Amino acid sequence: MNAQMLSLNQLKQIALHREAFIYYIFFFVLFFFAIVLHDTAFLTFSNFMNIVKQTAPLTIMAVGLTFALAVGHIDLSIGSVVALSALVGALLLQHTGIPLAVLGALLVGVTVGLINGLLIERLQVSSLLITLGTMGIITGIARQLTNLESVPIINQDFTFLFGSGKVLGMPILLLWTLVIGGCAYIILKKLAAGRHLLAVGGNPVAARAMGIKVTRIRLYALIASSTAAALAGLLYAGRLHGARYTLGEADLLTVIAAVAIGGTSLFGGRACIVGAILGTWLMGIINNGLILSGFSTNEQMIARGVILVIAVAIGVKEIRNG
Amino acid sequence: MVRSSLDQVALELSSIKKSFGGVHALQDVTFTINKGEVVGLLGDNGAGKSTLVKCISGVYAPDSGEIKVNGKAVVIRSPEDARAAGIETVFQDLAMIPEFNIVQNLFLNREIKHKNPILRWLGWLDTKAMTKRARKALNRLNTRIPSYNEQIHNLSGGQRQAIAIARAVNWGADIVIMDEPTAALGVEQSAQVNDLIKVISSQGVAVLLISHNMQHVVETCDRAVVLYQGSSVADVAVAEVTKEDLVGLITGAKKIAA
Ligand SMILES: Nc1ncnc2c1ncn2[C@@H]1O[C@H](COP(=O)(O)OP(=O)(O)O)[C@@H](O)[C@H]1O
Ligand SMILES: [Mg+2]
Numbered sequence: 107m108n109a110q111m112l113s114l115n116q117l118k119q120i121a122l123h124r125e126a127f128i129y130y131i132f133f134f135v136l137f138f139f140a141i142v143l144h145d146t147a148f149l150t151f152s153n154f155m156n157i158v159k160q161t162a163p164l165t166i167m168a169v170g171l172t173f174a175l176a177v178g179h180i181d182l183s184i185g186s187v188v189a190l191s192a193l194v195g196a197l198l199l200q201h202t203g204i205p206l207a208v209l210g211a212l213l214v215g216v217t218v219g220l221i222n223g224l225l226i227e228r229l230q231v232s233s234l235l236i237t238l239g240t241m242g243i244i245t246g247i248a249r250q251l252t253n254l255e256s257v258p259i260i261n262q263d264f265t266f267l268f269g270s271g272k273v274l275g276m277p278i279l280l281l282w283t284l285v286i287g288g289c290a291y292i293i294l295k296k297l298a299a300g301r302h303l304l305a306v307g308g309n310p311v312a313a314r315a316m317g318i319k320v321t322r323i324r325l326y327a328l329i330a331s332s333t334a335a336a337l338a339g340l341l342y343a344g345r346l347h348g349a350r351y352t353l354g355e356a357d358l359l360t361v362i363a364a365v366a367i368g369g370t371s372l373f374g375g376r377a378c379i380v381g382a383i384l385g386t387w388l389m390g391i392i393n394n395g396l397i398l399s400g401f402s403t404n405e406q407m408i409a410r411g412v413i414l415v416i417a418v419a420i421g422v423k424e425i426r427n428g
Numbered sequence: 429m430v431r432s433s434l435d436q437v438a439l440e441l442s443s444i445k446k447s448f449g450g451v452h453a454l455q456d457v458t459f460t461i462n463k464g465e466v467v468g469l470l471g472d473n474g475a476g477k478s479t480l481v482k483c484i485s486g487v488y489a490p491d492s493g494e495i496k497v498n499g500k501a502v503v504i505r506s507p508e509d510a511r512a513a514g515i516e517t518v519f520q521d522l523a524m525i526p527e528f529n530i531v532q533n534l535f536l537n538r539e540i541k542h543k544n545p546i547l548r549w550l551g552w553l554d555t556k557a558m559t560k561r562a563r564k565a566l567n568r569l570n571t572r573i574p575s576y577n578e579q580i581h582n583l584s585g586g587q588r589q590a591i592a593i594a595r596a597v598n599w600g601a602d603i604v605i606m607d608e609p610t611a612a613l614g615v616e617q618s619a620q621v622n623d624l625i626k627v628i629s630s631q632g633v634a635v636l637l638i639s640h641n642m643q644h645v646v647e648t649c650d651r652a653v654v655l656y657q658g659s660s661v662a663d664v665a666v667a668e669v670t671k672e673d674l675v676g677l678i679t680g681a682k683k684i685a686a
Pocket of ligand 2: 477
């Protein structure tokens with residue numbers, strides 16, 4: 107569009123757009139901590155790189171969850187998939203090479219997504235209940251698998267690829283974030299597949315009437331969500347040199363809050379990948395800032411909860427307003 | 429108003445039947461529509477109009493009966509089958525995605541892909557080409573739209589209806605079915621939709637129009653087919669009957685040899 111044709115009204119619309127919200131809050135929080143924590147290491151490049159590396163698994167989960175939300179589903183099982191995939195990957199690494207271990211771990215994600223999707227479609231029960239159930243099952247399996255024991259990873263190529271590596275000076279975890287985020291962005295914004303995903307979330311009846319395979323697309327979205335969680339499990343395992351059943355345990359709330367604050371609708375039809383990534387980084391910054399300010403883990407948890415409630419409140423208000 | 433329609437049958441329905449359990453929604457529906465003709469489908473609540481539309485558009489499969497398009501028998505088991513046969517339906521709820529803009533809705537599930545073969549294989553969208561085609565399609569129907577980037581839920585009812593009709597015609601449909609296109613519209617917008625129906629029928633499209641609004645039927649239709657308790661009981665030239673006649677046929681108070 108011609109820049110001169112942008113009227114004041116349109117500028118106002120863009121500025122007040124729901125998807126712009128994350129930018130305001132992101133820079134507000136950044137600004138806030140930068141001032142409050144001016145005499146600490148908060149506002150340093152290495153601190154931000156640390157945040158990006160620490161939140162890499164979360165951003166991947168958030169990107170995956172965006173697909174589930176786009177079609178109007180929620181996926182509560184992603185946290186448990188992180189643990190199971192990490193354990194399966196770590197166990198396989200003791201016997202085989204990286205390709206098979208990675209494949210096995212990702213297969214955990216694909217399988218869980220497939221089961222979630224089939225159960226939801228067959229039973230016609232909400233994704234909330236089904237994935238709550240599978241979350242419990244997978245958590246149980248992950249605990250059972252090694253009797254709550256951790257599984258160390260000594261394969262250096264693996265920890266390079268999924269953790270500490272650097273490519274052209276860029277931390278590999280940031281690279282993972284950008285590559286997966288970039289692919290997801292292209293799918294949702296540029297490809298017919300993304301168009302159909304959003305159509306299914308926006309108005310499933312209309313999508314079906316236009317010949318879109320609604321059931322299949324919902325299934326793909328749930329597979330994307332849990333496979334992304336499985337990849338997140340590998341990123342945790344790579345960075346921490348091992349897997350443990352507690353991985354991902356506390357991430358569900360953070361990821362949902364991040365995605366919601368990033369402008370993705372919790373009720374389907376609107377997805378924002380950039381927002382999801384900024385949202386997780388925002389959560390990381392808040393955590394980091396709270397730690398540097400001397401707040402406890404419990405207090406950080408409260409902060410996460412508050413952010414989720416705010417994000418949801420904005421979303422619901424929007425729906426009411428039409 | 430009498431318009432000369434081409435004397436070629438576009439759609440022919442013979443003895444269509446459809447039951448839901450014990451409810452005989454359609455008992456025996458038989459009629460034809462010529463190319464360029466606008467046929468009104470009338471009937472009281474529960475007469476079976478919506479069920480018939482769904483049988484023709486592939487939402488339901490009829491239990492028995494035959495559907496011919498341009499003289500050839502077709503089997504319609506899904507919306508895709510109907511579309512492949514050249515039948516497009518403008519649904520009552522318009523089947524639009526509220527968050528999508530005009531172009532995105534017009535090309536939903538028939539997106540134009542990028543020219544580059546690799547990108548095309550990925551399903552990469554050619555937004556420019558779609559915007560261009562959208563402009564052409566809407567111009568062809570004399571429809572003025574503020575901006576193609578406008579989300580559907582920001583448009584008026586009449587504009588939405590125009591988009592839905594444009595979408596149907598844009599796909600080269602020979603037959604367009606409209607379920608109550610003016611039900612939710614004011615007078616002025618109804619008139620716009622009527623004009624639109626005339627434009628597309630003058631381009632040779634056969635139109636089946638479901639409506640409760642007698643005035644609307646009298647103004648736009650060449651013929652009217654009346655359903656009564658699941659059967660087609662009358663098939664009349666609109667110019668030869670009064671509104672009262674039509675109402676009598678709908679309520680079953682009046683009978684004509686079909
Ligand atoms: N899916 C369905 N299941 C059971 N009965 C139905 C169904 N759809 C329509 N019917 C019945 O078929 C009859 C015709 O309905 P319908 O086609 O909706 O009529 P109209 O659109 O003319 O008001 C009604 O008696 C209705 O109750
Ligand atoms: Mg009806």
